[in-house]
Amino acid sequence: MKVYMRPIESIAWFTQDGIPHPLRYRIQTEDQTYKTVKISRIISRVEEKIAGNRMLIFRCEGEINGLLKIFELKYELSTCKWYLYKI
Amino acid sequence: MDVNSAYLSWEAAYRLQQGASLDLRTVPSAVGGNPETRRGIILAKSIPAKKYKIQTGETLFSAKQKCPDLIIVSPNYDLYRQCSEYLKRILTAYSPLIQQFSVDEFFLDFSGMEKLWGDPLSTAYQLKETIKEELGFTVNIGISSNKLLAKMGSELEKPDKVHTLFPEEIPTKMWPLPVEELFGVGRATSQKLRDRGIKTIGDLAQEDPTYLKRFLKSYGILLWNYANGRDNSPIIENKAIPIKGLGNSTTIPFDVDDRRTAQLVLLSLAETVGMRLRRNGFCAGLVSVSIKTSDFLYFSHQKKLYLPVDCTSAIHATACALLDELWHGQPLRHMGLRVSDLCASDFFQPSFFEQSLEKQKRIDKAIDSIRLKYGAGAVFRSAFLHSGLKPLSGGVIEFEEYPMMTSIL
Numbered sequence: 427m428k429v430y431m432r433p434i435e436s437i438a439w440f441t442q443d444g445i446p447h448p449l450r451y452r453i454q455t456e457d458q459t460y461k462t463v464k465i466s467r468i469i470s471r472v473e474e475k476i477a478g479n480r481m482l483i484f485r486c487e488g489e490i491n492g493l494l495k496i497f498e499l500k501y502e503l504s505t506c507k508w509y510l511y512k513i
Numbered sequence: 514m515d516v517n518s519a520y521l522s523w524e525a526a527y528r529l530q531q532g533a534s535l536d537l538r539t540v541p542s543a544v545g546g547n548p549e550t551r552r553g554i555i556l557a558k559s560i561p562a563k564k565y566k567i568q569t570g571e572t573l574f575s576a577k578q579k580c581p582d583l584i585i586v587s588p589n590y591d592l593y594r595q596c597s598e599y600l601k602r603i604l605t606a607y608s609p610l611i612q613q614f615s616v617d618e619f620f621l622d623f624s625g626m627e628k629l630w631g632d633p634l635s636t637a638y639q640l641k642e643t644i645k646e647e648l649g650f651t652v653n654i655g656i657s658s659n660k661l662l663a664k665m666g667s668e669l670e671k672p673d674k675v676h677t678l679f680p681e682e683i684p685t686k687m688w689p690l691p692v693e694e695l696f697g698v699g700r701a702t703s704q705k706l707r708d709r710g711i712k713t714i715g716d717l718a719q720e721d722p723t724y725l726k727r728f729l730k731s732y733g734i735l736l737w738n739y740a741n742g743r744d745n746s747p748i749i750e751n752k753a754i755p756i757k758g759l760g761n762s763t764t765i766p767f768d769v770d771d772r773r774t775a776q777l778v779l780l781s782l783a784e785t786v787g788m789r790l791r792r793n794g795f796c797a798g799l800v801s802v803s804i805k806t807s808d809f810l811y812f813s814h815q816k817k818l819y820l821p822v823d824c825t826s827a828i829h830a831t832a833c834a835l836l837d838e839l840w841h842g843q844p845l846r847h848m849g850l851r852v853s854d855l856c857a858s859d860f861f862q863p864s865f866f867e868q869s870l871e872k873q874k875r876i877d878k879a880i881d882s883i884r885l886k887y888g889a890g891a892v893f894r895s896a897f898l899h900s901g902l903k904p905l906s907g908g909v910i911e912f913e914e915y916p917m918m919t920s921i922l
């Protein structure tokens with residue numbers, strides 16, 4: 427996997443305890459069109475606090491261009507922003 | 514405990530987290546001061562930058578001459594505060610008695626804690642690894658029987674190391690070091706010592722204290738004790754990060770050429786400066802104002818106060834007086850307000866000759882709590898209505914000066 431770290435739009439549901447579960451995300455490609463990816467499975471969720479900045483890292487599985495791929499999303503708690511971290 | 518190249522490590526760790534491919538710590542790099550507030554000086558540097566003899570405090574210009582490829586990044590005081598707070602949070606698990614000595618240095622009293630954590634050396638290694646793994650930066654830890662020796666121990670080989678410096682290790686580990694390395698020996702003192710042939714900490718330790726007193730007064734005795742590893746200062750718990758000064762500045766969306774608008778801009782800065790002072794529990798004894806004209810000319814002026822204050826109105830009044838002395842009506846682009854000479858707001862010498870600010874203090878307290886609860890814009894002064902100016906300027910911490918060199922443990 428390669429570090430990508432691009433901001434994305436996303437839909438997630440949150441549990442009563444405040445844990446987000448990403449459902450799908452959408453990213454703008456070079457030709458200004460949107461590409462939507464549905465997350466079929468969350469493999470793991472870890473929290474990191476690098477430099478005191480809390481982020482959740484989700485390792486996910488989903489279909490991209492007809493292939494089942496593994497990728498990682500990041501959620502930054504201080505800004506509520508989602509990123510496509512690694513793919 | 515001391516963070517290795519703190520400002521730089523924090524910036525590097527943060528950038529990696531944000532997806533940067535380059536680790537600033539692995540290349541010649543530095544955190545450089547805002548050219549306006551600190552005239553562009555190096556605040557911290559990476560270990561590879563040290564090889565080019567780049568020094569903290571030198572100008573960005575001279576650093577660039579020594580190393581043209583030097584990467585310089587701007588300081589981010591919000592980040593430093595955040596790193597410092599998380600660090601403290603990790604430390605509190607290890608001891609109930611912690612003193613934050615500076616933004617990146619802590620003293621931790623481990624007395625009695627070995628029953629819970631095991632021996633200090635292996636705990637220190639564990640602590641160092643926890644910080645590296647969780648927060649993404651490295652620290653040095655010095656272990657000893659007093660604060661002075663622990664601090665000196667943390668300054669031995671860097672980075673990412675644990676050192677012991679117990680009294681019996683002083684002759685081998687501390688005495689061979691140059692005298693400048695001793696805590697409390699600044700440039701002026703070092704010159705006086707060197708002039709008299711005192712080159713190492715060992716030389717100083719073996720000197721006759723009455724001789725030292727002749728040219729360094731009682732400070733000579735203190736340093737002589739330090740050189741011999743003697744210090745009995747207690748670990749004092751503190752709630753906030755010790756700071757020396759703070760400030761904010763703003764670039765105005767239009768050129769200001771009338772006194773009333775200029776005073777309003779200062780008021781919007783005084784609001785945030787005052788809030789930050791009060792949040793940290795400080796009063797300021799020195800106020801300074803800086804302006805930049807539309808021709809990019811820079812002027813600044815400062816004033817010492819007889820009575821330290823933390824009230825927005827009092828800071829603003831002083832700032833306006835400074836502005837009148839400083840400004841002759843040229844169009845203004847940028848204005849800044851800084852306060853320093855800080856002292857604790859709950860304990861200082863009041864004055865018979867100054868107006869009592871009790872009422873002001875109460876109103877500031879009420880406004881602060883409203884803003885904390887309902888947001889910064891929940892209450893503001895009517896003077897800002899239809900002014901085209903923000904009632905509060907400087908949302909991010911733009912300038913904060915932490916003590917760099919002190920001789921008081």
Ligand SMILES: [Mg+2]
Nearest residue numbers: 515516519617
């Ligand atoms: Mg340090």
